[in-house]
Every structure is written in structure tokens, then in C-alpha cells.
Amino acid sequence: MNTRINNITIKGIRGAKDSLELPLNGKSILLYGDNGTGKSSISDSIEWFYTNRISHLSSNSEIDLKDALRNSELDTDAVSEVNISFVKQSDIDCSKTLFNKREKLTTDFSNSSDAFKQYLEESKEENLLLRYQYLTDFIDNTKSDKLKYLSDIIGFSEVTKKKDVLKKSYNFIKAEIKNQNFEAQTNTQKQVLIEKLGATISQEENLLEKINEKIKPLKTGIEVTKMEDIDKILVHLKNSTNNKLNKELAFLEKANTVLNTLKSEIDFIDSEYVKYYDEFEVIANDVESIMQTFLGELLKIGDTVLSKKYHKDASCPLCLQPKNIEELRAEIANRLKAIEESSKKKASFDKAKQLVNTITVERIKRLDTVLSESLITADESKLIKTGFVGLKEKIAEYQKSSLERVTSGNKIPKAEIIKLSTIDFDFQNGIATRIKKIQEIFKKDNSAVLYSNISASKDAFLKIKQFEKQKVKLEKQRKTLEIIYNEFVKKQKEGLENFITTFSGTINEYYQYMNPDEPFQEIKIVTIGDEDELNGITIEYKYNGNWVSPPQKYFSESHLNCFGLSFFLASVNAFNNKNEFIVLDDVISSFDSNHRKRFAELIFEKFSKYQIMLLTHEEDWFTNFVSPLAKKKGWLINEIKWTEDKGTHLEEEPSDLRERIEVNLADSKIDGLGNPIRRYLEHSLKEVALNIEAKLSFQYNHSNEHRMPYELIMGIKSEIKKCSPELKAKFPVIDRIESSSILGNISSHDNPFNPKIGDLKAFWADILELEKIFICEQSDCKRPMVSLKNYDTVAKKIRCGCDHTKYDWKK
Numbered sequence: 154m155n156t157r158i159n160n161i162t163i164k165g166i167r168g169a170k171d172s173l174e175l176p177l178n179g180k181s182i183l184l185y186g187d188n189g190t191g192k193s194s195i196s197d198s199i200e201w202f203y204t205n206r207i208s209h210l211s212s213n214s215e216i217d218l219k220d221a222l223r224n225s226e227l228d229t230d231a232v233s234e235v236n237i238s239f240v241k242q243s244d245i246d247c248s249k250t251l252f253n254k255r256e257k258l259t260t261d262f263s264n265s266s267d268a269f270k271q272y273l274e275e276s277k278e279e280n281l282l283l284r285y286q287y288l289t290d291f292i293d294n295t296k297s298d299k300l301k302y303l304s305d306i307i308g309f310s311e312v313t314k315k316k317d318v319l320k321k322s323y324n325f326i327k328a329e330i331k332n333q334n335f336e337a338q339t340n341t342q343k344q345v346l347i348e349k350l351g352a353t354i355s356q357e358e359n360l361l362e363k364i365n366e367k368i369k370p371l372k373t374g375i376e377v378t379k380m381e382d383i384d385k386i387l388v389h390l391k392n393s394t395n396n397k398l399n400k401e402l403a404f405l406e407k408a409n410t411v412l413n414t415l416k417s418e419i420d421f422i423d424s425e426y427v428k429y430y431d432e433f434e435v436i437a438n439d440v441e442s443i444m445q446t447f448l449g450e451l452l453k454i455g456d457t458v459l460s461k462k463y464h465k466d467a468s469c470p471l472c473l474q475p476k477n478i479e480e481l482r483a484e485i486a487n488r489l490k491a492i493e494e495s496s497k498k499k500a501s502f503d504k505a506k507q508l509v510n511t512i513t514v515e516r517i518k519r520l521d522t523v524l525s526e527s528l529i530t531a532d533e534s535k536l537i538k539t540g541f542v543g544l545k546e547k548i549a550e551y552q553k554s555s556l557e558r559v560t561s562g563n564k565i566p567k568a569e570i571i572k573l574s575t576i577d578f579d580f581q582n583g584i585a586t587r588i589k590k591i592q593e594i595f596k597k598d599n600s601a602v603l604y605s606n607i608s609a610s611k612d613a614f615l616k617i618k619q620f621e622k623q624k625v626k627l628e629k630q631r632k633t634l635e636i637i638y639n640e641f642v643k644k645q646k647e648g649l650e651n652f653i654t655t656f657s658g659t660i661n662e663y664y665q666y667m668n669p670d671e672p673f674q675e676i677k678i679v680t681i682g683d684e685d686e687l688n689g690i691t692i693e694y695k696y697n698g699n700w701v702s703p704p705q706k707y708f709s710e711s712h713l714n715c716f717g718l719s720f721f722l723a724s725v726n727a728f729n730n731k732n733e734f735i736v737l738d739d740v741i742s743s744f745d746s747n748h749r750k751r752f753a754e755l756i757f758e759k760f761s762k763y764q765i766m767l768l769t770h771e772e773d774w775f776t777n778f779v780s781p782l783a784k785k786k787g788w789l790i791n792e793i794k795w796t797e798d799k800g801t802h803l804e805e806e807p808s809d810l811r812e813r814i815e816v817n818l819a820d821s822k823i824d825g826l827g828n829p830i831r832r833y834l835e836h837s838l839k840e841v842a843l844n845i846e847a848k849l850s851f852q853y854n855h856s857n858e859h860r861m862p863y864e865l866i867m868g869i870k871s872e873i874k875k876c877s878p879e880l881k882a883k884f885p886v887i888d889r890i891e892s893s894s895i896l897g898n899i900s901s902h903d904n905p906f907n908p909k910i911g912d913l914k915a916f917w918a919d920i921l922e923l924e925k926i927f928i929c930e931q932s933d934c935k936r937p938m939v940s941l942k943n944y945d946t947v948a949k950k951i952r953c954g955c956d957h958t959k960y961d962w963k964k
Contacts, residue, residue, distance in 0.1 A: 156272070156732045157240040157764045165233035166201070166251070167194035170224045170800025179240040181765040183783045184803075185775040186793030191801030192768045196282055196738040197222075198235045199766075202249050203276050205260070208287065219258040222251055224800060229253055245269045272731065279729045282736045283721045285714075285743070316641055323634040324504075326627055332511045334418055335624045338616070341414040345406075345613035349606040360614050364607055371600065383611050390604035402591045402605050404528040405584050408537060410613075411519050412581050415544065418516070419573045425512060426551055427568045429505040436502050436559045456485045506555055513552035520545045533587070540580030547573060646680065653678045653690070656727055663719035663759070667751040672697050673712065676704075692716075711745050718752065722760070734764035741771060753778045757786055768793075810836075818917060821910050827895070830913070831862065834890070834920055838865035841927050844940035845951065847872040866891050877951070879961040883926050889919045929953035 157179040163169045168191025175182065175195070186192035197207050201222060210221050223233045233251040247264035262269070346354050350367070354360045361377045364386070368375070373389055375382065391399065455470065459482050464470040467477060520541055523529065529538050554565040595601035657677035664676055676694040679702075693702040701707060704716055718740060725735055737756075741749050749771070756765060767783075769775050783790055792804040810833045817826050842849065847868040866887060873880045895908050895916045908916075929937040936943060936954025943952050944962065952959030 156242060156245075156734070158734055159238045159240045160236075161195070161199070162234070162236040163194065163198045164236075165224045165227045165231055166198045166222055166235060167191060167224065168795060168801035169194045169198070170226050171802065173800075173802055175766075175803075177764070177766075177789065179764060180787065180789050181763075181783070182767070182789040182791065183775070183779055184766070184768045184791055184793055185772065186768070186770060186795075188770050190793045190795040192770070192793045193284075193738055194801045195766070196284065196736050196768065199237075199736055200282050202235045202237060203273065203281060208284070219251060219260070223258070226800070245272045275731045279732055280721060280724045281729075281732060281734070282738065283718070283740055284738045285740050287717075316638070316645060319634060319638045319641055323631065323638050326631045326634060328508055328511060330624065330627050330631065332508070332515055333620075333623065333627075334421055335620045337417045337421065338414050339620050341410055341417060342613040342617045342620075344413065345410060346610055346617075349610045349613070354610075354614060355617075357614075360610070364610070367603055367607065371603070380611075383607065387604060387608055387611075390600045390607070398591050398594060399601070399604060399608075401528060402588065402595075403608065404526055404534075405537075405588050405591070406605075406609050407526070408523045408541070409581065409584050409588065411523055412544075412578055412584070415516060415519070415573075416575070416578050416581075422512060422516070422548075422551065423568055423572050425505070425509055426554075426571075429502075429509045429555065430565060430568055432498075432502040432505045433557075433559060433565055436498060437564070439498075456482060456489075459485075502559065509551060510555035513548050513555065516548050517545055517552070520548070536580050536583050540578075543580075544573070544577055547571060547577060650680060653680065656723060659723040659726060660716070660719045663722050663755060664715055666755050666759070667715050667719070667748055668712065669751070673708070676716065710743050711748055714740075714743055715748055715752075722755075725760075725763070733762070734766065735760075736766045736768070738768045739770060741769065741774060749774050750778050753782055757782045761786070814917065818910070818914055823908070823910055823913055826913060827908070830895075830917065830920070834862050835865070837920065837924055838862055838869065840938065841865075841923075842869055842872075844927070844938050844942070845869065845872050845876075846941055863891065876964070877960050877962050880926070886919060886922050886926065890916070890923060893919070927958075929955060929958040931955055931957045 158175075158177050159179060160177060161175040163173040164171065173194070184192055184195070197210075200207050207222070227233065230253065234248055236246075236248040238246040244266060245264065245268055247262055247269055250261050250263070251258060252261075253259070343353055346352065350360075350363045352359075352363060354363060357380065361379070361382075364377050364383060368377070368386055373386065375385055375389060377383055377386060458464050458470055459478055466473075468474060469476045469481060524538065524541050524545070528534055529541075550566065550571040554571070557563055557565050592602065592605070595605060654677075660678070661676045665674075674695040676692065678690050679693050680690050691702050692704050693700055694704065695701070696707055704713060708716065729735075741752055744752065753774070756767070765788075767779065769779070780790055793801060794804055795801050810829050814826065814829050814833060817823065841847070842865050847865075848871065849864065849868045870884065870887060873884075893916050895912055927939045929939070931937070931953075934953055934955040934957065937958075939951055939953050939958055939960070941951055941962075943954055943956075944950070944964070945952055945956075945959070948959075949962060949964075950959045951962035
């Protein structure tokens, strides 16, 4: 983290009509400005530069951001610009411009390098700006939104996404094991083995042994020692049998097996459908609650609008009907809680719905394997085809019900209406009869019987092994995913809680710094949720020795804002890895005087390593608390002004004023020149008064900074009369300034006096002559101001740093 700002130039953005420049050179700056002077134009410009948005404008859908960004006084073809350069990192210096292109406002960056793009992306993840109205964002969020907010900041949301993927995979495997119903399919194939070979066979060697027993009387000369040998036997037997009957028998037995498996699953399918039906009824009977889940985001936004006081009237911001704001927020909170419960019901419903759909798809797929056989179209297979199509249609009713939208208002059939029954399988009797007839024919041909039995046994055995293999594979995946998921959740919670413990400690440290000796202690963030699920986070603290939550219960507005400020600063400390600057825009507006003082001390003590841009309109805080500390720490200090001509701008430095005055005098441009000359004279007189320690009457706060020239002259002359006869000889210059008609009129905003160019030039010459008395003209003098700081105690002279300009002075 080492990126600091060298210079910011803002032109044509918000209140800044002309060029507003902040030559920071990596230093912190304190800026004071009355409300309406446009100081937030600075924070708006920085936020737009980094995020392409301005939060307090983006929250209002009626505002066109680009149009609102541009100063309203700009010409159509003028370019609005934010230029930021960085200390010792010129490769990321950049201007972001806003301009009209084909009658449409367009933005562009002057720097398209990979280094700048990477810097901008990294900066978007950091906390660079805080405004007063967003201090309590985190506190006002719901528990789940607090978790999301913090998760997004620390990158924890990506971890949660991975956890969700693991959980989804785990649940899919579990559902697939249940859907396949391996036990029913295996039992059906075992029945085939018993029927064909007269035994339950689980091992390959037992199958081979049984087949050898069956073929021994045929004396084929073939011994079955491995599975491949079974095919040799079948080829041998096939040559001696009626191939057409063999094909028909294989088709009939396949159909019979599919039917037996499906028949054994009637109760399984029905029980899963009953669960789904019950869930559907629960949701359908409370469909309003489910519909409300779609309003969740809207209600959250509405609560944000109210909590941030974007809508201040005692009415609903949507319908504008009269309503107490606190009562409205309480109603929203209750509705959000109800929505959360409805969301849980919907999740349970979705799970049951998905399982029924998956089960029906799989069963239809099995029926289709028979319906796709070529023999299904034979005349003798008409009843079989009709029966299979009938079963498929009944199962399709299950599937159709699983696709019904619960919010449609339609009902789904009860389980007893569409449940499969034994009557649906009556056509299977015809299959059994035909199988017996073929077997009777085969009895006359032992080879044909053996072919049929061995072929069917082989297929049944291989299917059993296939089911066992699939089940083992899925069970292994399920157990592996379960272990991974449980460990992942464990580490996830440990990681989050370890971070939160440290993070909470920092928040508490900053909060206690600003609130010493108060009853709110040990503030911390706490996770909420079951063992395998984090549902949210909340804030707890000790109040008079008892744990309390949430902060709003006892915190005043000032305390809530202190927490929000502590949270932001702790976030900066924890997450800002790239940038070493932050912008604080009017963050102490609702703080009481004690908290304001402590905040100022916190910034200078705990955040001295950061470059801070601190903006405020609080004059007393600026003058009496922050400015003295800022001066000691070498901060830049300035005042923001606004005029119709220039828009938002900084108080001009004396050197800038002098240059502007001299250029205008040279060009004889005297309109409006009186005010700059007065301000320059005030600055010069203040410098003289400070250095000779002139005594002036006491003034409160910022009034002391706005001394009038006449008052300053009187104080200076009084001090000189007491201390320096030598300087008293210079009074004619001071007297000319004091008696000038220009001095008596230029401070007035409404006067008929209209000075001529000659009058202004003469007055300006007197001011410069006054400066020469108190400022050394030697170019190599390092401390040119004649000051008591350079007092010669031996010669009793007041002098400059090089001793060239000096006067008698009695202390």
C-alpha cells in the first residue's frame, strides 16, 4: 500500500465550473466550506473517477448521473474532467473526461495501459470514501445483508459460492441415489436369476459354475471359465434354436423386467409425490406469502431509503399516504421476517418438486427403452405397446404436476387420483402367457431353453453388477463430498470468525477511543447460523455489564455514527492494500463536541500513515479542533468558496492574488478588482501583525481570521509607537494606505465609489512599498519576514533572517 495522490484537477464537474486544483504532493488536506459552496464536488469527482457512480445520486432512479455530473453552466461542446496524478507513479496518472458525442454524454479515460486498468480494478475493492449519510449503513442492514456486505468486502462471498456449489453437488448425488432406487432394480434382476438358474447368485464364479451345470448334458465340449465363454455357448446354442423366437422371448423378458421393477416402485413413487403434494398445498394456500418473496429486495431498498432519510416526510415514500416513519420501518422489518420464513418453505417445496420431476423422467426413460424396440410395432405386440403407452401417460401426469407453477392458481391432482395401481399392469398377464408359450415350444428343444435362460441370466447378472458399481460410485462420491463439505464449512466458519474477532477488536478500539469511560463496552460482530450454515451477523456489546444487541437499542445517533465511523476506519485498515489515501466528507455533522474532538485526535494519532482529505462545514470544529492539529502535522489547509462566475474554487493564495491583480492593472481591467486588492492587503497586514506581535482586540473563533484592514493598521501602528522610533519614521506609507479613499470603499459591496485606474495603481504601489519595509529584498534570505522570531537581543533590533533588513525594537 503506497499509492498517494500528487494532484487533483476538477473542471466542469458538479459545482466546479472553472478549474479546481488540489496540489497535494502526497500530503493530507483539511478543507472548510459553508454548505452550498460545493465542497462535495471534490468527493463526488473522486468517487466518479474510481467507481463510475456517485452513491448519493445513483440511489435516485430519476437522476441521469452523467447529466447531473456536468456543471449546468457549461457550453455543450465543453469537456468536463477529473485529472488525478500520483506520487512517483506516473504510469497510472489519468484524466477521466465527460463530453458530448453525437448529442450523447460519453466518458473516457486518457490512460488505457494495463497498469492503470489493474490499479482501477484493485481500487474498486477498497474503502476510499465516506460520507455522513452512509455512516450507519452497516448497522441498518438486516443480519443477512450485514453478512453479505462484509463477505463482499473481504472476498468471503466467493468462498460462500464455492460452499454452495459443494452443497448443491452433495444434494444432487443424494437425490440421484434415491432416484435410481438401486434396491428395487437389483431385486428385480435377482428374481430373474432365481427363475432362470434356480439360485440367487452374487459372485461371477458362482454364475459360471451354474451355467456349466446347465450345459453339461449337451456335451458341447465348451467349459465356461470366464464371462467371455458365455458368449461362445450362446453362439453354439443359437445355431441350434429358432432365432426369431429367441428374439421375441428376449424382448418379452426385457419388457417384463421393466414392468416388474416399476411395479415394485409404486409405493416409492407415490410417497415422494405425496410429499410434493403436501408441500404444494402449503405453498398454494399461502401463495401471498410466496409472492411477497419477490418484494423482498424492494422492501430492503425502501428501508434503506427511510434509514438514510432520503425520504424525510411522515409518509410512505411509494404511496405518499401519511405514515409514521418508525412504524413503517417496523412493519417492513416484520414483513422481511415473514418473507424469510416463506423463503424457507419455498426451498423445501422446490426440493420435493425437483425430486418428483427427476423420478418421473427416469421412469419414462426406462419405458422408452422398450417402446423403442423394433418388435413393439409387431401385430402381436399391440397390447404390450398400448400398456406401455398407458403407463407412460400416467407417469407423465406425475411429471406434469411437478411442472405446475404454484402461483398459477391451478391445483394438482391428489395422489390417489394418479397413483399407479396393479390394474395398470394387467396387460403384463399377456406377456407372461406369451413367454410360457415360447418356453413350452423350447421344452421340445433343450438348447432353446438353455439359450433363453443363460442369455437372460447373463444380462441380469451384468445389470446387478452395473447397479452395484453405480451405487458404490455414487455412495463414494456422496461420502467424499460430505467430508469435503463438512470440512469446508468448518474452515469457512473458523476463517470468518478469526477475521471477525480481529476486525471487531479494531472497531472496538476506535470506538472506545472516541467514547472513553462510557457504558458501551466490548463491541463485537457475531456470526449467526446453524452448524453448516451462516445466516447472518449481528453486533453485540456490553451495556452496564450485560450483553445487548442490536446497537440501536441504547445507542444515541452520535454513538451510532461513532460505530459507523469506526467500522469504516477498521475496514480501511484491514482491506486497503493498494491506496494510502481516504476521503472523509462531512462525517461529524451529528457528533457532539466531545466526540468531534476525540475523532480529530483519532485521525491524527491512529491514521498518520494515510493521506487524508478531510472536508467539513463545521466552522467551530474546523477552527478550534482540527486546524491546530493539522498545522502541527504539516497538513495543507484551505477554504472552499463559491461564486457565480467561478463556481466552486479554493481560497486563492496571496501569490495567485498578486499575479491576478498585477495582470489586471497592466491591462487596465479594473472591474471587480477592489475585492482582490482588499484580500491581499488583509493578508499582508496579518503577516506584519503576527511578526511584530501587534495587540488586537479579542475575537471569537473564525471572526479572528476576518480582521478588517483598518483594525489591523491601528494595531500595527500602536505596537510600532511603543517599540520602534526607527519604524515610526515609516508611518507616512502606512498613513497613505490608512487614509486612502479606496480602503474606505472597496470593502463595501454596495457603494457608488468608482475608482480610476490611476487611483488603484497608486494604492497598489503603497501596498508594495509597505511590504518592502517588512520583507527583506535579498534573494538569498531564507527568512525574509522582519519578525520578532529573529530578534537580536544584543543590538535590540527586530530583523529578517539574514540581518540585512532590521530596525530598533524595544521589548
